Amino acid sequence: MQQHSTTRWLTYQTELAARWCEMGDPLASSSGSAPEREGGSPPVGDGLGEPQPFRARIGNDDPPELAAALEDLNSIARLALEAGYPIPSNAMLDATESMLRRLYGVAPYQYLVGSAPEGEIDIYARPKLAHSISVTLYADGEMLCSALAPNEEFFESFPSAKEVTDAVLLNAASVMKRALAQE
Amino acid sequence: MIDLGPVKANEMITRVLVHSNQVKRLAAVVDPKAFLLSDGTDEISVDRRSHMSAEEAFRFALRTALRRGKIDFHGWAELSVESAMEDGRKVFASPIPGDNRYHATIKLPPGAASDRHVRKYHALRLASRARWVERPPGPAFGKA
Numbered sequence: 453m454q455q456h457s458t459t460r461w462l463t464y465q466t467e468l469a470a471r472w473c474e475m476g477d478p479l480a481s482s483s484g485s486a487p488e489r490e491g492g493s494p495p496v497g498d499g500l501g502e503p504q505p506f507r508a509r510i511g512n513d514d515p516p517e518l519a520a521a522l523e524d525l526n527s528i529a530r531l532a533l534e535a536g537y538p539i540p541s542n543a544m545l546d547a548t549e550s551m552l553r554r555l556y557g558v559a560p561y562q563y564l565v566g567s568a569p570e571g572e573i574d575i576y577a578r579p580k581l582a583h584s585i586s587v588t589l590y591a592d593g594e595m596l597c598s599a600l601a602p603n604e605e606f607f608e609s610f611p612s613a614k615e616v617t618d619a620v621l622l623n624a625a626s627v628m629k630r631a632l633a634q635e
Numbered sequence: 636m637i638d639l640g641p642v643k644a645n646e647m648i649t650r651v652l653v654h655s656n657q658v659k660r661l662a663a664v665v666d667p668k669a670f671l672l673s674d675g676t677d678e679i680s681v682d683r684r685s686h687m688s689a690e691e692a693f694r695f696a697l698r699t700a701l702r703r704g705k706i707d708f709h710g711w712a713e714l715s716v717e718s719a720m721e722d723g724r725k726v727f728a729s730p731i732p733g734d735n736r737y738h739a740t741i742k743l744p745p746g747a748a749s750d751r752h753v754r755k756y757h758a759l760r761l762a763s764r765a766r767w768v769e770r771p772p773g774p775a776f777g778k779a
Contacts, residue, residue: 534654535654562664564664564666566666566668568667568668568671569668569671569673570673570674570751574667574668576664576666576667576759578663578664578665578762578763581763581764581766582718582763582764583763584667584759584762584763586667586759588755590751596752596755598756598759600756600759600760600763607752607756609752
């Protein structure tokens with residue numbers, strides 16, 4: 453068992469190192485209103501060549517409930533490792549951070565962010581019992597957006613993040629707002 | 636083994652949560668992963684909580700955790716059979732002879748096993764209906 457965990461951890465570290473090499477400077481593609489990563493340069497690890505895990509860009513202006521959801525992102529890799537799930541790539545975590553900020557912008561609920569058995573990442577809120585709003589990002593790029601309530605629902609998949617426009621998120625947000633207002 | 640009979644709509648059923656990443660910082664919220672099935676499966680294992688004493692619920696949960704390679708569990712996702720049966724799902728008693736007479740199964744509608752979106756939909760629906768029940772402190776409970 454210990455041997456298994458050690459092997460997985462070493463594999464994780466190797467994968468992380470490979471990802472940094474593939475990605476180059478992750479800040480080059482950062483956009484939106486998210487704060488810059490501290491120092492303005494890619495993480496350099498401990499100086500011995502070991503890459504650092506993903507860190508969400510949490511700014512002082514971020515509302516506490518959004519900041520808490522962003523903090524969830526920082527522990528995804530560790531929790532995925534513990535549960536034996538595929539470890540999400542840093543690019544996927546970046547995409548999740550961006551989607552979380554967009555979703556929170558139109559539907560400001562208390563979101564939870566976590567990975568799931570097939571490597572997907574769920575952004576999920578339950579504003580009230582039997583009401584939920586979520587976006588799922590799959591490792592193959594597909595996305596799922598939903599707003600589920602007892603008498604109303606929106607549930608749609610998209611081949612890539614590009615298709616999840618602001619209009620789609622607004623639609624999910626309005627379904628949830630309407631459902632909550634009815635009760 | 637005493638037969639508990641068919642499940643009734645007003646019964647409460649529970650799903651044991653053994654992974655730390657199924658437990659979230661918002662106490663009232665059940666993570667949809669608690670009900671998310673892997674590819675090729677369409678049956679969710681639950682226990683008929685209404686028929687169990689608190690001690691039995693604890694003991695069976697601990698046993699479930701051990702079988703999944705954990706030494707402890709975090710709590711339960713609890714919901715009514717009525718809620719579990721919405722959206723075309725079925726709930727039926729599925730006692731395991733000599734092992735767990737409280738065992739029951741939530742079966743997803745046909746086609747769910749091969750469609751990750753459908754499995755996700757049902758996980759979201761079930762989680763949104765479920766209540767998080769935290770594991771009680773161990774030592775006092777654990778004594779026979």
